[in-house]
Amino acid sequence: MATLTLKVNGRARTVDVDPATPLLFVLSDDLELRGPKFGCGLGQCGSCTVISNGQAVRSCITPVSAVSTAEIITLEGLGTPDKPHPIQQAFIDEQAAQCGFCLSGVMLTAKAFLDKNPRATDEQIQQALSSVLCRCFGNVRMLKAISRYAKGASA
Amino acid sequence: MTTLTSDARRALTRAGFSRRSFLTGSGAVIVTFASAGVMDKMSGVFAQGFNGTGSPQLDSWIAIAADGTVTAYTGKCEFGQGLYTAQMQLVAEELGVPLNRVHLIQCDTSMTPDQGTTSGQQSHPTNFNRSNLALAAATARETLIRLAATQLNAPTRDLVARDSAIVVKATPSRRVSYGVLIGGKKFDVQLNPKAARIHPRDWTVLGTPVARVDMRAMATGEFEFVHNVRVPGMLHGRVVRPPSPGATVMSVDESSVRGMPGLVKVVVKNNFVGVVAGKPWQAAQIAEKLRVTWTPGPRLSPQRDAYEQIRKEPSTDTLLVDSGDVDTTLASAATVLRATYHHPYQMHGSIGTSCAVADVQADKATVWSATQSVFPTRNTTAAILGLKPEQVRVIYTRGAGCYGINGADTVSYDAAVLSQSVGKPVRVQLSRKDEMAWENYGNLFAIDQRAGIDANGSIVAWDYEAWSAAKGGRPGYNTPGNVVTGTLLGLNPTPFNPRTPAPAPTQPLNNNLNTAPSYIAGRVQDSRNGAGVVRSERVLSHRVRSPFFTGPLRAPERLQNTFAHECFMDEVAAHVKADPVAYRLQHLNHSRLKGAIQAVAKAANWQPRPSPNRRAGLASQGPPASSDSATVSGRGIACVCYEGDNGYVAMIAEVDVNQSTGQIHVTRLVVAQDCGPISNPDGMRNQIEGGALQGMSRALGEAVTWDEEKVTSIDWRSYHSLPVGFAIPRIETVLINQPDQEACGSGETAITVVAAAIGNAIFDATGVRIREVPFTPERVKAAINSRS
Numbered sequence: 001m002a003t004l005t006l007k008v009n010g011r012a013r014t015v016d017v018d019p020a021t022p023l024l025f026v027l028s029d030d031l032e033l034r035g036p037k038f039g040c041g042l043g044q045c046g047s048c049t050v051i052s053n054g055q056a057v058r059s060c061i062t063p064v065s066a067v068s069t070a071e072i073i074t075l076e077g078l079g080t081p082d083k084p085h086p087i088q089q090a091f092i093d094e095q096a097a098q099c100g101f102c103l104s105g106v107m108l109t110a111k112a113f114l115d116k117n118p119r120a121t122d123e124q125i126q127q128a129l130s131s132v133l134c135r136c137f138g139n140v141r142m143l144k145a146i147s148r149y150a151k152g153a154s155a
Numbered sequence: 156m157t158t159l160t161s162d163a164r165r166a167l168t169r170a171g172f173s174r175r176s177f178l179t180g181s182g183a184v185i186v187t188f189a190s191a192g193v194m195d196k197m198s199g200v201f202a203q204g205f206n207g208t209g210s211p212q213l214d215s216w217i218a219i220a221a222d223g224t225v226t227a228y229t230g231k232c233e234f235g236q237g238l239y240t241a242q243m244q245l246v247a248e249e250l251g252v253p254l255n256r257v258h259l260i261q262c263d264t265s266m267t268p269d270q271g272t273t274s275g276q277q278s279h280p281t282n283f284n285r286s287n288l289a290l291a292a293a294t295a296r297e298t299l300i301r302l303a304a305t306q307l308n309a310p311t312r313d314l315v316a317r318d319s320a321i322v323v324k325a326t327p328s329r330r331v332s333y334g335v336l337i338g339g340k341k342f343d344v345q346l347n348p349k350a351a352r353i354h355p356r357d358w359t360v361l362g363t364p365v366a367r368v369d370m371r372a373m374a375t376g377e378f379e380f381v382h383n384v385r386v387p388g389m390l391h392g393r394v395v396r397p398p399s400p401g402a403t404v405m406s407v408d409e410s411s412v413r414g415m416p417g418l419v420k421v422v423v424k425n426n427f428v429g430v431v432a433g434k435p436w437q438a439a440q441i442a443e444k445l446r447v448t449w450t451p452g453p454r455l456s457p458q459r460d461a462y463e464q465i466r467k468e469p470s471t472d473t474l475l476v477d478s479g480d481v482d483t484t485l486a487s488a489a490t491v492l493r494a495t496y497h498h499p500y501q502m503h504g505s506i507g508t509s510c511a512v513a514d515v516q517a518d519k520a521t522v523w524s525a526t527q528s529v530f531p532t533r534n535t536t537a538a539i540l541g542l543k544p545e546q547v548r549v550i551y552t553r554g555a556g557c558y559g560i561n562g563a564d565t566v567s568y569d570a571a572v573l574s575q576s577v578g579k580p581v582r583v584q585l586s587r588k589d590e591m592a593w594e595n596y597g598n599l600f601a602i603d604q605r606a607g608i609d610a611n612g613s614i615v616a617w618d619y620e621a622w623s624a625a626k627g628g629r630p631g632y633n634t635p636g637n638v639v640t641g642t643l644l645g646l647n648p649t650p651f652n653p654r655t656p657a658p659a660p661t662q663p664l665n666n667n668l669n670t671a672p673s674y675i676a677g678r679v680q681d682s683r684n685g686a687g688v689v690r691s692e693r694v695l696s697h698r699v700r701s702p703f704f705t706g707p708l709r710a711p712e713r714l715q716n717t718f719a720h721e722c723f724m725d726e727v728a729a730h731v732k733a734d735p736v737a738y739r740l741q742h743l744n745h746s747r748l749k750g751a752i753q754a755v756a757k758a759a760n761w762q763p764r765p766s767p768n769r770r771a772g773l774a775s776q777g778p779p780a781s782s783d784s785a786t787v788s789g790r791g792i793a794c795v796c797y798e799g800d801n802g803y804v805a806m807i808a809e810v811d812v813n814q815s816t817g818q819i820h821v822t823r824l825v826v827a828q829d830c831g832p833i834s835n836p837d838g839m840r841n842q843i844e845g846g847a848l849q850g851m852s853r854a855l856g857e858a859v860t861w862d863e864e865k866v867t868s869i870d871w872r873s874y875h876s877l878p879v880g881f882a883i884p885r886i887e888t889v890l891i892n893q894p895d896q897e898a899c900g901s902g903e904t905a906i907t908v909v910a911a912a913i914g915n916a917i918f919d920a921t922g923v924r925i926r927e928v929p930f931t932p933e934r935v936k937a938a939i940n941s942r943s
Contacts, residue, residue, distance in 0.1 A: 035376030099235030
């Protein structure tokens with residue numbers, strides 16, 4: 001076990017965990033955050049995505065010790081129900097979800113990509129989401145929401 | 156929004172709030188069904204009944220408090236399809252209250268009526284017609300109107316419910332609020348089977364695209380899934396499943412994990428093996444490390460032989476329709492066409508692995524579960540735990556989208572067994588492999604079709620014979636062995652009783668599995684329940700035992716059957732050089748299905764001509780269909796009366812086929828759908844879009860795979876789902892509103908026709924017929940190569 005102080009959603013959070021523990025388990029169990037989800041534990045689906053130092057990372061295969069100094073942002077760190085982040089607002093406006101379990105993967109992957117590539121085309125956005133899964137297949141609305149956000153963000 | 160979230164509900168529960176104390180508190184109008192005698196008089200196509208036996212004390216549907224707050228109880232749950240919001244709209248509409256005055260409590264065995272399972276797109280017909288929740292709301296409104304009639308000195312026919320008050324239609328200033336009407340009194344009202352619904356033409360809340368009330372919480376990561384449920388003192392479990400179907404425990408070496416951090420207990424019961432630890436990561440590591448010796452399971456028949464093998468197994472045979480003259484009609488027909496279609500086992504493949512939390516104590520248990528069937532799960536969990544059903548409370552808490560029976564039921568049993576073993580609350584979330592190797596797959600099908608065609612090119616006989624493989628399914632109230640945990644605990648799945656030959660049909664055709672094609676008359680004795688005109692007809696099914704668990708997967712069996720029916724109809728149309736749309740209409744006798752076909756053809760600007768396209772497969776000789784000269788384009792149509800009478804859809808697919816790679820690119824999907832009066836057009840559209848793309852994923856890539864021992868599709872590398880980022884087709888939806896018809900389902904209708912529409916479009920483009928799902932590039936390419 002090791003005591004680590006993580007920077008999560010702008011706050012310092014101290015945890016006492018096995019340093020090999022995947023970040024996801026620390027976030028969802030020790031810190032009881034609801035945004036990142038266990039989808040596969042293999043880094044294949046994206047449900048566990050968080051933004052770490054500006055990069056979308058799969059927290060289910062990232063040992064917590066590897067991000068102990070990083071700025072970590074989860075879905076709930078972007079905005080709140082009362083003050084959603086613009087990308088969250090775009091998803092709300094487009095009603096771009098069904099079960100909603102995949103949203104960390106879709107939104108945070110798209111956000112991290114667009115932060116670096118604000119003028120990305122729809123094709124480039126699709127490419128960035130080529131290893132993110134949504135089994136309800138909300139793709140039509142999700143891509144619309146991301147495109148709406150991208151236009152607003154680059155305007 | 157004052158909707159009671161599951162968090163809020165739990166907080167109230169923990170604080171000692173009970174439904175009874177609410178109901179016996181201050182004044183209220185409470186609508187009950189206990190002795191109203193309506194259970195056997197429910198209206199509606201396919202409306203599911205209750206099994207009220209489980210909950211004699213839970214007899215109310217709706218309660219209106221003196222402050223105008225409406226609390227409604229439903230046994231149909233939200234799992235991402237938008238039903239929660241739509242049910243709030245229903246209550247708000249009937250009672251004339253703003254949406255944010257409606258508290259909807261769903262699927263909790265201690266609070267809600269027993270409405271069986273939320274499945275089979277039955278919730279819309281069940282709760283939105285003239286029974287159940289809709290009837291309760293209408294009864295409550297009529298009660299308030301009757302009370303108001305005295306106070307306002309006006310006849311009831313002049314009164315309407317509006318803004319939490321009853322008002323005189325002509326002079327709205329004459330009004331009396333619900334608060335004044337109810338005062339401190341309590342009115343117990345029995346559900347009135349004759350209470351009149353507000354007609355869809357007068358709707359102001361229903362029929363509008365109200366946004367999902369849970370969307371904001373989902374989008375901001377605040378929404379509580381069952382995966383997020385945390386109760387004090389909770390431990391974490393993992394299961395250790397057998398290495399192959401039928402393998403049994405020989406020994407468990409607990410010393411292999413002794414001393415591992417967090418270990419609380421290794422639990423072995425019959426062939427069920429699980430571990431409990433302090434933290435989920437610890438439990439995962441212990442489960443990984445635990446040395447279990449298993450007997451080998453029986454050798455599995457090779458996957459490549461699966462479609463031949465199921466024809467040789469003992470089977471349960473069912474004749475749905477048999478006009479008795481099929482063989483003679485075929486013998487005298489000008490032409491007989493035949494074709495065989497294959498559909499693989501497919502997975503629900505929920506994006507999140509299944510999870511449940513159970514708190515089992517000596518004489519009571521609480522289970523937070525994403526089951527679609529809280530009351531059945533309560534009974535089966537009680538049986539597993541040795542408790543009485545009334546000692547178990549199951550609280551529905553949403554999981555990842557399920558599309559049928561994913562691991563939600565089985566993991567609820569896992570959590571319950573582990574919690575009972577350690578005497579503390581236990582949360583279990585399955586591993587990806589445990590989910591995928593052991594879920595209840597959608598059935599494998601082999602289907603033979605034969606059609607007799609007369610000299611004019613019309614179909615005069617249709618002969619369907621199918622073999623499908625199944626085992627287990629939904630546990631219902633009594634059969635926990637229908638899912639893996641139950642079987643591992645030593646409980647049997649529903650017995651398999653071979654029966655050959657099938658007895659002659661005696662009941663009117665019930666086409667709830669779409670076993671019969673739309674084009675037959677469906678005559679049994681004096682009844683005629685088919686949607687078509689073909690009078691020489693036979694529909695024969697053989698059900699064999701599957702080595703794997705199976706169960707309902709979105710449009711269960713309907714999709715597999717419809718793939719075969721609609722592709723074969725296309726083959727016949729092509730053979731007689733008829734336009735596929737006109738040829739379908741010619742053989743149909745069903746105005747709503749014809750309406751959907753005509754609507755989709757118009758929206759897609761369908762040009763009548765036979766398939767294949769006259770330049771099929773000849774990309775280089777015609778104008779290039781795309782920049783890639785190997786690419787050819789085509790269009791295809793498919794349609795269905797879902798479950799016979801529970802929704803009507805027609806879809807046109809447009810595809811590009813790269814003939815050198817076999818790659819299919821679906822460029823456009825146009826869908827026309829009729830589900831009766833539309834309760835929420837945006838919700839319906841969301842279901843159509845998702846169903847269309849999920850259907851594409853299933854048609855193009857999804858298949859369960861196995862070797863001689865075990866399932867080998869156990870993650871997202873080995874089971875192929877389309878990602879969010881694929882080049883999606885343009886999807887155009889035509890919503891056919893039918894205000895004078897009964898509500899029917901909308902969640903499974905569109906997906907049912909996707910594989911057929913795409914298969915027909917591939918044929919149109921290439922002249923090649925792909926008769927096996929999925930249409931992988933290898934399969935398409937091989938078919939194209941064998942053509943030339």
